[in-house]
Amino acid sequence: MKKIIVRGGHKLQGNVEIEGAKNAVLPILAASILPSRGKTVLTNVPILSDVYTMNNVIRFLNVDVDFNESNKQITVDATGNLSYEAPFKYVSQMRASIVVLGPLLARLKHAKVAMPGGCAIGTRPIDLHLKGMEAMGAKIEKHDGYIEATTSGLVGANIYLDFPSVGATQNIMMAATLAQGTTVIENVAREPEIVDLANVLNQMGAKVTGAGTETIRIVGVPSLHGAEHAIIQDRIEAGTFMVAAALTQGNVLIKDAIAEHNKPLISKLEEMDVVIQDEEDGIRVIGPKVLQATSVKTMPHPGFPTDLQPQMTVLQLMADGTSVMTETVFENRFMHLEELRRMNANFKIEGDSAIMEGPNQLTGAEVAASDLRAAAALVLAGLVAKNITQVTNLKYLDRGYYQFNEKLAGLGASIKRIDDLSDNPLELKKKTEN
Numbered sequence: 001m002k003k004i005i006v007r008g009g010h011k012l013q014g015n016v017e018i019e020g021a022k023n024a025v026l027p028i029l030a031a032s033i034l035p036s037r038g039k040t041v042l043t044n045v046p047i048l049s050d051v052y053t054m055n056n057v058i059r060f061l062n063v064d065v066d067f068n069e070s071n072k073q074i075t076v077d078a079t080g081n082l083s084y085e086a087p088f089k090y091v092s093q094m095r096a097s098i099v100v101l102g103p104l105l106a107r108l109k110h111a112k113v114a115m116p117g118g119c120a121i122g123t124r125p126i127d128l129h130l131k132g133m134e135a136m137g138a139k140i141e142k143h144d145g146y147i148e149a150t151t152s153g154l155v156g157a158n159i160y161l162d163f164p165s166v167g168a169t170q171n172i173m174m175a176a177t178l179a180q181g182t183t184v185i186e187n188v189a190r191e192p193e194i195v196d197l198a199n200v201l202n203q204m205g206a207k208v209t210g211a212g213t214e215t216i217r218i219v220g221v222p223s224l225h226g227a228e229h230a231i232i233q234d235r236i237e238a239g240t241f242m243v244a245a246a247l248t249q250g251n252v253l254i255k256d257a258i259a260e261h262n263k264p265l266i267s268k269l270e271e272m273d274v275v276i277q278d279e280e281d282g283i284r285v286i287g288p289k290v291l292q293a294t295s296v297k298t299m300p301h302p303g304f305p306t307d308l309q310p311q312m313t314v315l316q317l318m319a320d321g322t323s324v325m326t327e328t329v330f331e332n333r334f335m336h337l338e339e340l341r342r343m344n345a346n347f348k349i350e351g352d353s354a355i356m357e358g359p360n361q362l363t364g365a366e367v368a369a370s371d372l373r374a375a376a377a378l379v380l381a382g383l384v385a386k387n388i389t390q391v392t393n394l395k396y397l398d399r400g401y402y403q404f405n406e407k408l409a410g411l412g413a414s415i416k417r418i419d420d421l422s423d424n425p426l427e428l429k430k431k432t433e434n
């Protein structure tokens with residue numbers, strides 16, 4: 001069984017490098033379906049299982065994808081005859097595959113994508129994505145577990161999103177780049193990953209303005225061409241290491257992290273008496289002896305990110321006094337807390353809030369991750385727990401963190417990972433064949 005084993009009690013010190021953002025590269029890989037001329041070259045690409053999955057999705061569409069891991073670079077050539085179907089096999093592995101819907105519809109006037117379904121953190125409908133496509137003139141049919149969208153040609157539209165959904169904003173924005181006329185999307189998501197996507201689309205020849213504000217305007221163009229683009233730094237990975245430093249009374253420089261992207265986290269850490277220094281080459285985080293309790297509510301950007309909620313609750317458990325975490329974005333994102341009960345965490349859940357009395361004395365246990373950020377949170381808990389913590393279900397961690405345990409070990413944590421192949425004959429076979 002794969003597991004991470006942590007012995008708590010070490011202060012983290014030193015510098016840590018972070019990767020390009022998972023949530024930026026996935027929609028940008030989908031966008032690289034759009035150019036009918038030239039290749040797209042992406043740099044600062046993180047080496048993550050989700051990236052391999054998205055590469056496979058677009059390869060299935062007949063797009064040529066070359067991932068040079070040693071340069072963290074992907075070259076995409078979508079100039080051939082593309083296919084329009086993203087099958088269940090890949091979409092079931094990764095919900096984010098749904099963002100190929102908009103680019104396929106724009107480029108081929110036809111897209112068939114397996115329905116993504118929910119996951120451990122919530123039901124995750126895609127009604128807003130579909131509403132946007134329909135407003136631009138797509139006919140949507142649902143059959144046999146697939147969404148099939150067809151159009152005789154997308155046309156610009158005015159679209160208001162009931163909720164600033166990240167994926168819906170991206171899908172509609174990409175579809176609109178090749179639509180006839182102007183599309184205006186209101187109440188859009190404002191995450192830095194939306195801005196990164198708009199930047200690469202514009203480099204491809206699209207006309208997108210307003211990314212990062214509440215309204216995005218896209219003037220359609222007849223075709224797009226390849227582009228070169230460096231993926232932005234991962235604010236969620238950076239935030240995870242910031243929490244790790246704060247938790248362990250550490251002193252860590254998170255290299256090249258962008259303070260502007262992590263403002264809501266920084267403001268909460270400062271409330272907890274964590275020292276944050278915005279330095280020329282990154283963000284330095286110095287953890288205090290006593291963390292002050294604080295209350296947090298997750299919100300769309302620029303609010304506190306739900307993808308840092310599980311990690312933040314570990315910090316709140318260790319803070320002196322009563323802390324509250326209210327999760328407003330996903331309806332079921334406290335699974336890590338239930339797992340932390342095994343480590344003696346003391347809290348109660350009331351509706352969409354977790355109420356924590358601290359400081360807790362966590363004790364090591366065997367715990368299983370239920371999703372990506374839960375996995376990171378459980379490892380963080382192990383850093384401050386007495387004795388040994390073992391975290392399993394690492395397939396979730398590998399979706400979004402590259403060399404997580406190596407990076408923590410580099411900062412002084414007592415941590416190792418075991419990738420035991422003996423109980424998985426298929427993996428053992430693969431390994432011995434290579």
Ligand SMILES: CC(=O)N[C@H]1[C@@H](OP(=O)(O)OP(=O)(O)OC[C@H]2O[C@@H](n3ccc(=O)[nH]c3=O)[C@H](O)[C@@H]2O)O[C@H](CO)[C@@H](O)[C@@H]1O
Nearest residue numbers: 023096124125126127128129165166167168306307329330
């Ligand atoms: C690959 C990627 O970038 N994933 C991120 C993206 O996910 P994702 O794009 O799926 O998240 P959304 O912003 O779309 O979802 C936010 C909320 O809106 C709801 N909703 C969404 C679409 C829709 O059509 N109808 C609807 O009701 C969802 O169920 C959820 O409750 O943003 C989330 C919110 O910041 C992050 O947690 C994810 O890490």
Ligand SMILES: C=C(OP(=O)(O)O)C(=O)O
Nearest residue numbers: 023095096307372373400
């Ligand atoms: C929820 C996340 O990702 P996804 O939307 O791909 O499930 C995440 O990155 O924390």
